[in-house]
Amino acid sequence: xxxxxxxxxxxxxxxxxxxxxxxxxxxxxxxxxxxxxxxxxxxxxxxxxxxxxxxxxxxxxxxxxxxxxxxxxxxxxxxxxxxxxxxxxxxxxxxxxxxxxxxxxxxxxxxxxxx
Amino acid sequence: xxxxxxxxxxxxxxxxxxxxxxxxxxxxxxxxxxxxxxxxxxxxxxxxxxxxxxxxxxxxxxxxxxxxxxxxxxxxxxxxxxxxxxxxxxxxxxxxxxxxxxxxxxxxxxxxxxxxxxxxxxxxxxxxxxxxxxxxxxxxxxxxxxxxxxxxxxxxxxxxxxxxxxxxxxxxxxxxxxxxxxxxxxxxxxxxxxxxxxxxxxxxxxxxxxxxxxxxxxxxxxxxxxxxxxxxxxxxxxxxxxxxxxxxxxxxxxxxxxxxxxxxxxxxxxxxxxxxxxxxxxxxxxxxxxxxxxxxxxxxxxxxxxxxxxxxxxxxxxxxxxxxxxxxxxxxxxxxxxxxxxxxxxxxxxxxxxxxxxxxxxxxxxxxxxxxxxxxxxxxxxxxxxxxxxxxxxxxxxxxxxxxxxxxxxxxxxxxxxxxxxx
Numbered sequence: 001x002x003x004x005x006x007x008x009x010x011x012x013x014x015x016x017x018x019x020x021x022x023x024x025x026x027x028x029x030x031x032x033x034x035x036x037x038x039x040x041x042x043x044x045x046x047x048x049x050x051x052x053x054x055x056x057x058x059x060x061x062x063x064x065x066x067x068x069x070x071x072x073x074x075x076x077x078x079x080x081x082x083x084x085x086x087x088x089x090x091x092x093x094x095x096x097x098x099x100x101x102x103x104x105x106x107x108x109x110x111x112x113x114x115x
Numbered sequence: 116x117x118x119x120x121x122x123x124x125x126x127x128x129x130x131x132x133x134x135x136x137x138x139x140x141x142x143x144x145x146x147x148x149x150x151x152x153x154x155x156x157x158x159x160x161x162x163x164x165x166x167x168x169x170x171x172x173x174x175x176x177x178x179x180x181x182x183x184x185x186x187x188x189x190x191x192x193x194x195x196x197x198x199x200x201x202x203x204x205x206x207x208x209x210x211x212x213x214x215x216x217x218x219x220x221x222x223x224x225x226x227x228x229x230x231x232x233x234x235x236x237x238x239x240x241x242x243x244x245x246x247x248x249x250x251x252x253x254x255x256x257x258x259x260x261x262x263x264x265x266x267x268x269x270x271x272x273x274x275x276x277x278x279x280x281x282x283x284x285x286x287x288x289x290x291x292x293x294x295x296x297x298x299x300x301x302x303x304x305x306x307x308x309x310x311x312x313x314x315x316x317x318x319x320x321x322x323x324x325x326x327x328x329x330x331x332x333x334x335x336x337x338x339x340x341x342x343x344x345x346x347x348x349x350x351x352x353x354x355x356x357x358x359x360x361x362x363x364x365x366x367x368x369x370x371x372x373x374x375x376x377x378x379x380x381x382x383x384x385x386x387x388x389x390x391x392x393x394x395x396x397x398x399x400x401x402x403x404x405x406x407x408x409x410x411x412x413x414x415x416x417x418x419x420x421x422x423x424x425x426x427x428x429x430x431x432x433x434x435x436x437x438x439x440x441x442x443x444x445x446x447x448x449x450x451x452x453x454x455x456x457x458x459x460x461x462x463x464x465x466x467x468x469x470x471x472x473x474x475x476x477x478x479x480x481x482x483x484x485x486x487x488x489x490x491x492x493x494x495x496x497x498x499x500x501x502x503x504x505x506x507x508x509x510x511x512x513x514x515x516x517x518x519x520x521x522x523x524x525x526x527x528x529x530x531x532x533x534x535x536x537x538x
Contacts, residue, residue, distance in 0.1 A: 027211050027251040045246045066195050066206045077195060077206045092251050094210035110210035112196060113253050 026053055026104070027094040027112070033087050040087065040109070042095070055095050055106045057084060065111035082111065090115055159226050159289075160244060161388035166234040167348035168407045173280035175265045176272055185270030188263055192255075193271075201274030212249045213240075218274035225277070225286040228392060229268070232281075236264045283396035293393025296386055300379065301394075305330065309397040319375055324454075324461035324492070325361065325473070327376075330397045334456060334491035337474050339409040342488045342496035345400050347407055351391045356380045359473050375473075410486045412479050413503050418511040426512025429505055433497065435513075438463040442523075443516035456491040464494075466513050467520035481510045 028044030031052060038057045043050060057063075063084065066077040087093070092113040097104040162169070175181050190199070196208035201218035208215040218224060234242075236259075240250025255264060272281050279285045287294070297305075304316040309330035316327035328335065337354050338346035358378030379387055395401045416422065430436060438453060440446040443466035450463040469476035474484045485506050488496030501509065 024212050025210055027213075027249055044249065045240075046249050049247070076199070079206070092253060094207070094212070094251065096210070108210075110207055112207045112211065112251055115253065115258075 025094045025096050025110075026055065027092070028053065030087060030089050030091045030093055032089060033084065035084060038084065040093070040095070040106070042093070053104060055097055055104045055109075056100075057106050057109070061106045061109060063087065063109040063111070065114070087111075088114070158244065159228070159231055161385055161392060162228065162230040162234040163242075164349045164352060164388075166230050166237070167352075167388070167392075168401075169230045169233045169237075170402045171229040171233065171265050171268065171281070172405070173282050173402055176269050176280040176282075177278070178269065181262075181266045181269045182273060184263070185266035185268065188259065188267050189270050193267065196252075197271075201271060211251050213245075213251070215252075218271050219276070221275045221277065222288070224272065224275035224281075225288050227281075228283070228289045229281055232268050233264060236267060282399075282402060283392075284399070290389075290393040290396045292386075293389035293391070293396075296382075296390040297393050300382075301390065304376070309394065320361075322459065324457070324459045325359075325375060326457065326459065330394050332398075333400065336489040336491060338487050338490070339483055340487065341408065341410060341498060342490065344408075345398070345404060347409055348391055348395065351394060352387060353475075355382075355387050355391060357475065360471050361473065410483060410498065412482050413507075415478050415482075415510070416504070416507050418515070422508045422511050423515055425505070426508035426510070426515075429501070429509045430512055433500065433509070435509075438493065439466050442519070443467050443513065444520070453493050455493070461492055466516045469514060469517055476514075478510055478514065481513055482506055485509060 026042060026044055028042035030040055031043045032041040033039075034041070040055045040057065042053045042055060044053050045051075063082040063086070064079045065082055067080050069075040069078045087109070091111055092115075094110045094112055095104075095106045096108040096110075097106045099105075161167070189197070194205055196205045196211070197203055197215045197218070198205040198208065203215040203217040205215065216223060235245075235252070237254060237256040239252035239254040240246055240248075241254050245252065255267075259267070268281075277285070283290045297309075302313055304311075304313040304319070304327040306312040306316075306327070311327040311329035313327060320326065333343075333345065335346045335350070337359075338344065338350045340346055340350070354376070356379060358374035359376035361373060361375035436447050437449045438445070438447045440450070440463070445463040445465040447463060453461050453463060455461045464473070465471065469481075472480065472484070474480055474489065484494070485501065486496060486498045488494050497506065497509075
């Protein structure tokens with residue numbers, strides 16, 4: 001009996017483990033870009049609340065947008081790399097990030113809307 | 116192998132299987148987005164009242180010029196997230212926690228009402244419930260004209276494969292929730308087809324007005340729109356919420372505070388909006404009108420003695436007393452001869468009892484009644500006869516009649532809340 005309970009316990013523990021907990025992207029509007037600190041402040045919403053998230057940009061971060069391969073409005077989309085200095089407040093971005101302590105460290109920033 | 120080892124192996128295998136199954140579907144993010152919202156975050160909730168009348172003219176959906184115009188805008192501004200084929204798999208959209216919908220989903224598109232769709236394109240993810248779900252959809256109302264937004268919707272609609280107009284009579288599923296509520300709460304009086312011919316309705320007021328509304332016709336009594344026009348969605352919502360007061364009929368004798376139509380204020384707001392959308396679907400006139408204009412109710416001036424005196428004079432000049440009587444008790448010389456548009460006898464309202472005013476007893480309600488009239492009844496609109504200041508004078512006088520009645524009946528205190536009075 002103890003062994004059965006132990007087995008169930010192992011299963012339940014594994015069910016609650018935080019594997020891959022940080023994989024969902026963070027989408028929001030860029031509120032500020034701090035070149036010196038290499039951070040983006042995003043205004044994002046979740047669970048009925050709006051809050052600001054500071055995302056740190058490591059040296060390996062990839063910032064991209066999608067543009068038409070052919071003439072404007074035609075052809076498929078291709079990825080175009082951007083520099084941190086290209087990002088503007090008001091743009092909508094989606095960030096794939098990982099936890100590092102209490103920080104969100106971006107691995108990839110995708111520009112969704114430029115406005 | 117011992118039993119203990121077997122159990123441990125089973126447990127370990129179970130845990131491993133869970134991890135494998137869990138891998139492609141990670142749990143919720145800490146910042147925004149929830150896993151189930153990737154498919155369920157596009158709930159087709161009713162459009163709010165400020166967008167509820169924003170119906171798209173049916174011809175837009177099949178107009179080749181509008182579709183072409185929409186394609187141009189969509190390709191330049193929307194496809195990066197929604198995909199060139201409308202499948203919701205544009206490259207930027209794939210990076211979002213709440214994925215764009217698939218416009219090829221015929222059933223999903225059919226459930227979307229046009230005013231909901233217009234609201235979503237206009238406000239994007241900046242409004243609830245989508246804001247709280249982490250939608251990154253931008254609002255387009257500042258960049259695209261109304262016609263441009265219609266054009267984009269018309270083009271998006273082509274992805275669904277439906278080649279007719281996107282209207283409720285083509286997509287009954289878009290008003291299915293409201294239809295079910297209607298069947299339970301409204302059908303007995305208003306009838307299966309909304310023609311006001313339900314079996315219970317006539318019993319409330321046999322062979323007399325008022326009778327249940329025919330939603331398929333052009334006459335709606337309680338409106339904020341000018342005479343001869345259909346009501347706004349907010350007007351219908353107000354009527355559903357507050358019901359319609361009445362002196363009562365044979366089935367309701369003695370019931371205090373009787374309403375000939377019940378107030379549904381305890382029904383959840385979303386359900387009231389759903390049933391109103393269903394009621395509108397019974398009348399294509401709500402889609403055929405261009406622009407919806409409401410009578411503006413200016414702030415009420417104070418009810419001074421001078422205004423009451425002017426209101427009394429207007430009451431006589433406008434011949435209100437012919438029906439409502441000199442004392443406002445609904446006993447004017449014309450009262451016995453009044454009939455509604457169905458030819459049924461109709462009583463002149465007793466103005467000394469504001470608690471029975473069918474269109475509401477608040478000063479704003481009385482002002483609106485004066486300026487819009489009550490379609491289908493002998494009560495006309497005075498919008499062309501009275502300026503707003505005069506209308507307020509008359510409103511103040513009408514609402515003072517209940518105080519006069521109470522004084523005549525020997526009461527020395529103002530009417531309590533809910534029983535009339537000029538306050």
